[in-house]
Amino acid sequence: MPVTTPGKRSSSRRAGILEATLRVIAGRGVDGVTHRAVALEAGVPAAATTYYFDSKEALVEEALELVIDRSTALVRRHAEGAPPAGPAELVDRLVDLVELQVADREAPLAAQYELMLEAGRRQRLRPLAERWETTYMAALTALVAGAGLPRPQLSAEILADAMEGALLGQLALPRDDFIDGHLRPQLDRLVDALA
Amino acid sequence: MPVTTPGKRSSSRRAGILEATLRVIAGRGVDGVTHRAVALEAGVPAAATTYYFDSKEALVEEALELVIDRSTALVRRHAEGAPPAGPAELVDRLVDLVELQVADREAPLAAQYELMLEAGRRQRLRPLAERWETTYMAALTALVAGAGLPRPQLSAEILADAMEGALLGQLALPRDDFIDGHLRPQLDRLVDALA
DNA sequence: AGATGTACTGTACATTTGTCCAGCTTTCGT
DNA sequence: ACGAAAGCTGGACAAATGTACAGTACATCT
Numbered sequence: 001m002p003v004t005t006p007g008k009r010s011s012s013r014r015a016g017i018l019e020a021t022l023r024v025i026a027g028r029g030v031d032g033v034t035h036r037a038v039a040l041e042a043g044v045p046a047a048a049t050t051y052y053f054d055s056k057e058a059l060v061e062e063a064l065e066l067v068i069d070r071s072t073a074l075v076r077r078h079a080e081g082a083p084p085a086g087p088a089e090l091v092d093r094l095v096d097l098v099e100l101q102v103a104d105r106e107a108p109l110a111a112q113y114e115l116m117l118e119a120g121r122r123q124r125l126r127p128l129a130e131r132w133e134t135t136y137m138a139a140l141t142a143l144v145a146g147a148g149l150p151r152p153q154l155s156a157e158i159l160a161d162a163m164e165g166a167l168l169g170q171l172a173l174p175r176d177d178f179i180d181g182h183l184r185p186q187l188d189r190l191v192d193a194l195a
Numbered sequence: 196m197p198v199t200t201p202g203k204r205s206s207s208r209r210a211g212i213l214e215a216t217l218r219v220i221a222g223r224g225v226d227g228v229t230h231r232a233v234a235l236e237a238g239v240p241a242a243a244t245t246y247y248f249d250s251k252e253a254l255v256e257e258a259l260e261l262v263i264d265r266s267t268a269l270v271r272r273h274a275e276g277a278p279p280a281g282p283a284e285l286v287d288r289l290v291d292l293v294e295l296q297v298a299d300r301e302a303p304l305a306a307q308y309e310l311m312l313e314a315g316r317r318q319r320l321r322p323l324a325e326r327w328e329t330t331y332m333a334a335l336t337a338l339v340a341g342a343g344l345p346r347p348q349l350s351a352e353i354l355a356d357a358m359e360g361a362l363l364g365q366l367a368l369p370r371d372d373f374i375d376g377h378l379r380p381q382l383d384r385l386v387d388a389l390a
Numbered sequence: 391a392g393a394t395g396t397a398c399t400g401t402a403c404a405t406t407t408g409t410c411c412a413g414c415t416t417t418c419g420t
Numbered sequence: 421a422c423g424a425a426a427g428c429t430g431g432a433c434a435a436a437t438g439t440a441c442a443g444t445a446c447a448t449c450t
Contacts (some may be wrong), residue, residue, distance in 0.1 A: 005331055013398095029316060032228035034437060047399050050439065113367075117312070133368055144343045154388050161381055165360025167366050169388045172308075173328055186356055193349050194389075208428095229407065242429050245409065397446075407436075416427070 003121045014052045017042045019106050021063045026111035030118045033060060057124075064125060067107050068132040075102065075139040077181060083146025087191045090147035094163060095184050102179070113171045148193040163189060209247045212237045214301050216258045221236060221306035225313045228255060252319075259310045259320060262302050263327040269295065270334040278341025282386045285342035290379050297374070308366045321365060335359060345390040 022041030024033050035049040035056065042048075053059040078097050084090040102108040119129035137160060144163070145156035170183045207241030218276040219228050230244045230251065237243075264363040273292050279285040314324035332355060339358070340351035365378045 011397095027224075031224075035439090036437075045399050047401085051398065056438065067270075117367060129368055130370075151388075155384075158384050158388050161364070162357050162360065162385065165357065165364040167360075169356070169360040169363045172312060172363050172367075173324055175325075189350075189353050192355065193346075193353050206427095230409090231407080240429055242410095242431090246428065251408065392450090394449085395447090397444100399442105399444075401441090401443100403438105403440085404438105405437080408434095410433085412429105412432095413431105414427105414429075417425085419424090420422085 008085060011052075013044060013048065017044060017049055017052055018059075018063055018066055018182045021059055022067065022107050022111045023105075025063065025114050026108040030060065030114050046173055060115075060118065061125060061128075063111075064119055064128055067112050067115050068128060069136075070104075070107050071101065071112055072132065072139060075136060075143070079139045079143040083148075084143070085147070087147060087150045087195060090144060091184065091187045093143065093147075094167075094187065095179060098167065098183065099179060109171070110174070129134065137164065139160075150191060159194070163187060166190065202328060206247075208239060208243065211237060212244055212247055213254075213258055213261055215255055217248075217262065217302050217306045218300075220258065221303040225255065225309050236344065255310070256315065256320060256323075259314055259323055262307050262310050263330075264308055265299075265302050265324060266296065267327065267330045267334060270331060270338070274334045274338040274341065278343075279338070280342075282342060282345045282390060285339060286379065286382045286386055288342075289362075289382065290336065290374060293362065293378065294374060304366070304368070308363075314335050334354075345386060349389060354389070361385065 001141045017038060021033060021038050024037055024041050024193070028037070033056065036046055039046045039049050049059065053062065075097065078093060098109065101107075101112065115130070116129060117130075119125035140163070141156050142161040144160045149156065149159065166186050167183065170178050170186070175182065216233050219232055219236050223232070228251065231241055233254070234241045234244050244254065247347060248257065270292065273288060279288045292326060293304065296302075296307065311327070313322060314320035314327075335358070336351045336355040339355045344351065344354065361381050362378065365373050365381070371376065
């Protein structure tokens with residue numbers, strides 16, 4: 001047997017633990033992740049988390065990879081469908097996307113955000129985070145480009161940047177009803193002002 | 196003596212501990228704050244932190260208040276000076292402001308950001324965070340308004356929102372040279388596209 | 391059926407953390 | 421000079437946490 005990895009097999013147990021990790025992160029933040037808390041949330045024995053993952057850091061790292069894969073896949077799917085028929089529908093599509101991610105029980109948007117911040121903090125996870133940022137923004141830019149630009153001198157990159165910025169700003173200081181109460185109006189005003 | 200507060204007097208020791216807390220937060224995040232780590236950073240005996248602050252939560256809470264007061268005062272000062280002479284100088288002024296906050300040894304921008312996120316997470320600190328957001332955005336909007344709008348149909352609020360969003364987006368995934376390498380170009384492109 | 395190896399888990403243990411308190415030092419009134 | 425009160429600190433302690441390991445259950449093969 002190679003010495004590199006202990007060779008833990010993939011199993012549904014393992015997947016369940018990873019998803020429990022995301023739920024814990026969403027509820028109590030990244031620092032709320034402990035082996036015992038995750039095990040309790042996943043409904044597995046306490047030692048199971050240390051069995052399937054070499055360390056707590058490895059657990060968080062895999063959770064980040066999982067979130068990256070899922071969220072980029074989701075955005076890509078939205079970008080590849082029928083393009084939005086104009087700026088107004090673009091906002092609708094974006095809000096739909098955000099709502100989907102917020103409601104996702106397995107990788108809620110709050111957990112994504114926490115993990116992204118954590119990735120920015122840890123040297124080791126930086127490359128992952130930057131890859132995510134690149135892919136995510138590319139997909140988002142494609143979605144924006146598909147909608148057509150409200151003004152020709154505007155590039156899709158700029159608009160996508162502005163929209164992502166609005167979303168991040170809302171996520172940074174989370175409020176109840178941040179989507180319909182704050183995010184959507186802000187995006188509407190932005191697009192209106194540019195039309 | 197009233198029973199409400201233990202009545203710890205203000206002292207330079209106390210202030211030093213608070214500032215050490217901000218430095219720890221900037222370097223290791225809010226969850227890196229421990230009594231011992233803060234005491235070491237401040238160069239005071241281990242028990243000093245528990246002496247001057249009732250609990251770790253109280254320490255973080257006061258650090259947040261300190262950051263709020265300082266950063267709003269700083270932005271206000273910038274907004275009240277000579278208004279920027281047009282959109283291009285507006286970007287310069289904003290970048291100056293960010294650079295000042297990043298370089299601030301007593302309340303680095305990273306610490307501000309961490310604290311704001313923490314405030315959003317803890318029910319108890321929410322009001323503080325919302326007050327901060329309101330005051331901060333008002334000052335920023337005033338600064339933007341003073342510069343004059345690149346297009347009349349644009350409101351200062353929208354532009355300020357967009358700029359703050361760009362900043363938050365860059366802070367979320369910190370990189371080396373994020374100011375001149377990413378933030379300034381993004382702001383320039385935004386203003387250009389609107390001109 | 392028995393042996394054997396893999397998958398898994400209960401538990402112990404060292405470390406770190408927040409908190410408390412008994413006592414030391416300094417200050418200040420007399 | 422002396423005593424008392426306030427300011428301060430070393431050290432102790434319980435709780436929580438990451439990790440390692442010895443043992444158990446279970447499957448697979450002969």
